Amino acid sequence: MTEPVAALWIRVGQQLTALPATGWALAVGVLATITASLWWKPTHLSSRWSSARWFVGGVVVCLAVAHAWSLRWIADDAFISFRYARNLVEGHGLVFNPGERVEGYTNFLWTVLLAGAYAIGIPFGLSAIAFGLLSVVAVLWLTTRLSQLLSPYHHRPLIPVAALLLASNYVFATFGTSGMETLFATALVLLSLERAIQKSYFQAGTAGVCAMMAHPDHAIFFFALAVAIGLGRPSRTTIVRFALPFVLFFLPYFLVRWRYYDSLLPNTFYAKSADESYFTQGQVYVLISAVSAGIIGWLPLALTGLHTQRSRLFGRFLFIALPPYTLYLLKIGGDFMLGRLLVPWLPLFAISADFAARYLFAKQRRLCATIGLTLAATSALPLRILHPAEKFFHIADERTFYPVETIHPLRIDSPYSTWADQLISTFGEGSHGPLTAIGSIGIVAFQTRYPMLDVFGLTDIEIARQPIVQRGRPGHEKLASPSLLLDRGVLLTDRNVFPPEYASWTEVYPGFIPLHSLAYRTDLVTAIRKTTNSSFTDVPSRIERYEPPADDPYRVACDLWFFETYYFAHQSPQARRQFIHRLLKNGKLSPNTAAFFELSDHDEPRGWSRSLTIDFAQVDKRSWLRSGTAFDAFPTDGPILGQTRVSGHSGPLVNSFTSAQGDGALGMLQSPSFRLDGEVITLRVGGGKDATRLRAVLVVDGDEVMTATGCDSEILGRRVWDIAKFRGKSARLVVEDRSADGWGHILLDEFALWRSGS
Known part of the structure; x- marks a missing residue:
């Protein structure tokens, strides 16, 4: 833990010293705006004041949407959901590869929402970004709404403090256009809390169940809210109303998906080894993400607000929800995406900080409030702790890997888009394409429509249930073995399956990006040969020129194994016989050994x-x-x-x-x-x-x-x-x-x- 902490603070120091004046001006502007709003209290409230608040709130929302739009991107993982949704609409079921029922996603409600939009003709790029930006608006509105509900004081500042803190936050804005369910699920958690505070318990339970169906981790928030309500000594009717949606909606959904996928838990649970502990990486993830999101600066005010709210539903909810959720993040090792799993924290901390600032101003402790707001405003500093396309202690700012080039038609500025284009130009588009195994399957699988194997096991049951050999980057620790790829009949992959000395034999270039083939098949080679800027190794010519090294019989044995596995097993028997007869004629094999080598591995000679x-x-x-x-x-x-x-x-x-x-x-x-x-x-x-x-x-x-x-x-x-x-x-x-x-x-x-x- 010492090394990442030291590296993190060095990064922070470097960023602060290199920060331009505009960066400091942004943070100062946020601080000045919030402080002035809290200091200035009108002598009486009027309809004009209310209209002004609505106008300013709208401006904050527009700024937040513009901030998110300026960072627009769509994660490779989002394309996995797109493919599930498209297959559902096209009649293949909620599957990644038609005919394979594997639950390689954990955002059922989001995926179904995207499928609904696609069914009425809205392309995935448009719907995903539109729903993401609408989720930004929903989170800001609910954050402001909760801040107002919590404040016992009649003064409502002109500027929605919590909303402004979120609007200027980089991590929050990042997931506004990620194509993922992050902010959508967060909005549902906030809606559940808001409805519970308003004593609309059935609606609160429904929103909480929807949050779970959008992201299973949010079950922690649902049950935490249930306990928080229970501690308020509710009536039996209240308990029934809150719990009823769980029985009516979630249990049937859970049982149906269990039967459909024949698995109690999603395949991603096993692929990411959520049942194992990875506290060392979890600590690193939480620290780096919290610093990047500016949560560290919010803490003094947020904790003050939490303390003052401890006897109310909001405070009880936070006291109950945050410890297990934090422990959960620490246990599973966090995530590989910077800040993603901390996004649900952001509005809750912002609301608590907002309340604390109002509370301190109302109690005439304005200096304390100003100091707290100064620290909170540091979250608006445009610090980029992680460099673009960098993996820093297994964590990456994924936005920098997948910026959106065009929304319609959807195009991501990524090598994987180019990769997909080259595959399509070589083999065509559709399920008839070669079975391909790569690590980042989303974009390539969505664009090509090929049968696809995720080498990290998100969409493969066998790989997902492998034991972890060595801890590393969360979600990328289980890897398909060469044996598995060969046994599955994979034709193309982004990794070398055979020993390194044979890498040059298996390289193929369907364009400019290299892949490896696992079998030298005539149809594969013919397709590549017809494509411009493509290349491949002429294996038949190399085998024809092959001369076994006289001083290394073990290399010869491996060569014969490789030739059989990669080439001869996919050719006519005559090709093998001609090769073996040449070696026999040249004295490289004895008649007895040649009798066996001229047949396939499992054939017996006459x-x-x-x-x-x-x-x-x-x-x-x-x-x-x-x-x-x-x-x-x-x-x-x-x-x-x-x-x-x-x-x-x-x-x-x-x-x-x-x-x-x-x-x-x-x-x-x-x-x-x-x-x-x-x-x-x-x-x-x-x-x-x-x-x-x-x-x-x-x-x-x-x-x-x-x-x-x-x-x-x-x-x-x-x-x-x-x-x-x-x-x-x-x-x-x-x-x-x-x-x-x-x-x-x-x-x-x-x-x-x-x-x-x-």
Whole structure:
């Protein structure tokens, strides 16, 4: 915590010293306006005074809307909701990919609202920004309304203090056009509170339920308000009226969505690991966001107002709601978007500060009020703690990543928009496009309409439920493994799936932005070839020119695995046979090994039969010798905590990775002896590539005669050993892990001994 605190205050100091005079003038102007409004009290109230207040309030609202408009942007995450809404209107259901019921959103009411607008012909860019700006107006009106309801004093200042504090606040204005539900849900929380203070409890409960349906975290505010009402000794009728909307609206909604998605909680709950604690990052998030939002300056007045309101419903609500909500933010690690989860705080703190200022002026403690207002006005200083497009301790000012270029047609000034354009120009638009897996899926998925896999798991059940290997940026800690992407049939991705030495083989450029293909398919290549400014690796030509390195048999084994997985598995059998026959002709393979390599991984060559198969699903563990701490789960019949998904095996396998030590586990595993009744051994090997420390060894009469190692991949690949000259001898299989480095583990499965009919 020390490092981020120090870095934060250094940033604040740098911003203050570099702040232009106009920045200071803005804060001074806000302070002077508020202070003058509170100092000046008319001798009598009149209709003109009331009209003037309405006029000034309108000016403040216009300034707030203009502030939000000047920062206009739409988050990549908002496009996820847009895609859900569009699929709903088009008859696919409330899904991200048609046919896949995954709740990859947490803003049901907002998404349905956008869907309704789209259904009547309003484009998403227009509706999202319009609803966002209307939410700005609603929050300001409700903030002013609550400030007036709370004040026991007849004097209402010309300037709505709380509204002006919000209008000049950068974080508040930022989420006015984000395309997200943030301010919409905040407005519903305020409406619920306002209705409760006005004793319209059914309406209060309805607004609170709507807030929960717009953002599930706001259940904290709903139940806090329920407790606050309960502490006021309400009648039974009051309790029933407030609780009735929960029974009438929320419970049916919850049960229907549970049945529809077959999940008690949204998929995002698991993707963001909300069930785990991440207090270290939560503290950083709350501090950086609070400083950026100016809440620190509001605190003296806000706490004073809270203290004076402690016996009233508003004060009870804040006392009950803020501690659990703050604890919740700390526990989950906050968010990656600067200030987003603190937005509900802003109007509540502003109202409390507004009340405190009026209270102090009424009590003739104007100096204290002026000092408090001076501190509060610092929130208007245009400090930008986070630099544009920067990730500062896992937090980013997302507005700077996704500014709006045009609203209609909707265009975001982002590489992802260009990316989507290039994909569409290459493969066309629609669900027939290639299955694509990327990290920021919103814009690309919305524009292309392709089937899409979110590598961080927001819209994927399996990825979302993976355990976290290492804490990092909230919401971006779970990552689709190469094995999963291959098994799902993904064709394009923004990350390299194969070991680094093969990155140049898989790169494709459908335009200027690089992607990686996971399979060299003719239709994919044909589409790319037809596109201007596109490029790809001519894999057939490279394979035709391929010469196995004579001094590195382990590299050759990995090359053959890669060629099979990436290229030959998607070509005609003739292509593989021609390649293998060339290697055989050049003496790079023996006739026995060529007989297996000329077929796909799981085909059996004619004239060959198995004389021995080691089935790790039924192996007698007592007959195997194990030493060290590795292989403690031998045979491994499921995922090991901390290890990414393993593929390329059938059933239980040998795995030296352990949940306790990970790659640090060392050890050896030795099979019972067996007779080499055949000429060829096939096996599948994965894990790290280190032929001296991570290896499967065939030991014959005490001599190591064959060795295999992995390829720095959790995808097991076939190895073929020609052991004809050892036929009839006794042998053992030894699997060793003597590496504690990264990729310091070995995987093995499908060990078989083959004999030829001839």
